[in-house]
Every structure is written in C-alpha cells, then in structure tokens.
Amino acid sequence: MKTHCFFIQFVLAISLFATGCSNDDSPDPQSGCDRNRSWGEQTKEESEAVATAARTFANSPSKSTCENFRGAYVDYLEALEKVNTCILKENEAEFLKAIENGKAELQKLNCNQDFQS
Secondary structure, X not given: OHHHHHHHHHHHHHHHHHHOXXXXXXXXXXXXXXXXXXXXXXXXXXXXXXXXHHHHHHHOOOHHHHHHHHHHHHHXXXXXXXXXXXXXXXXXXXXXXXXXXXXXXXXXOOOOOOOOO
C-alpha cells in the first residue's frame, strides 16, 4: 500500500507542477512549442487521465486498475518528454530529473502482486 500512496503523491505533485505554469513558459517560437499554451496545458489530458487512474487504483487496487494506472502514467511521461523543449532553461534539469524519477518509480510498480490483502 505504501507504493500506491507514493505513486499517487508523485502523480499529483507532477500534475500540480504542470498545471501551475502560465502561458509565459514557452521560451522560443522556434522550439516547436505551442506558444498559445503552456506545457502544462499541452499535457493536461494525460495529467488528468493519470490522476483519475491513480484515484481508481487507490480506491480499488487490482491487477486491472494497476495496469490502467501504469498505462496512463506511461502516456503522461511520454507527453512530458514531448514538451521538454518548452521548459525554461533554468527549470529544465529539474523537469528532466522529475521525468527520470517517474520512470524509476514506474519500474517498481508490480501489477502482478496479490491485491487481496
């Protein structure tokens, strides 16, 4: 259960970090970023999906809800990687480290465990 709580906390922290950014975060029109939307807005759909999957998994842990959470989490990390050029240079190292930490934690998620206990 500790693993479930950690994942939910991590996902919610990343979600808050992502949605808390303003439109001014797009550093360069040549970077491929959508200048009319922050990177948080560009990943909002994936962020909401992973938060929903995390809540479902926490409320009803099972192999199925775990796999749904894993899939949503992978999609979110991939979406974050796609917008990494939108991050201000002074925040880039922290942003990339958060993605790497997310990948490392995802590797620890065991959806084949017994969720009955």
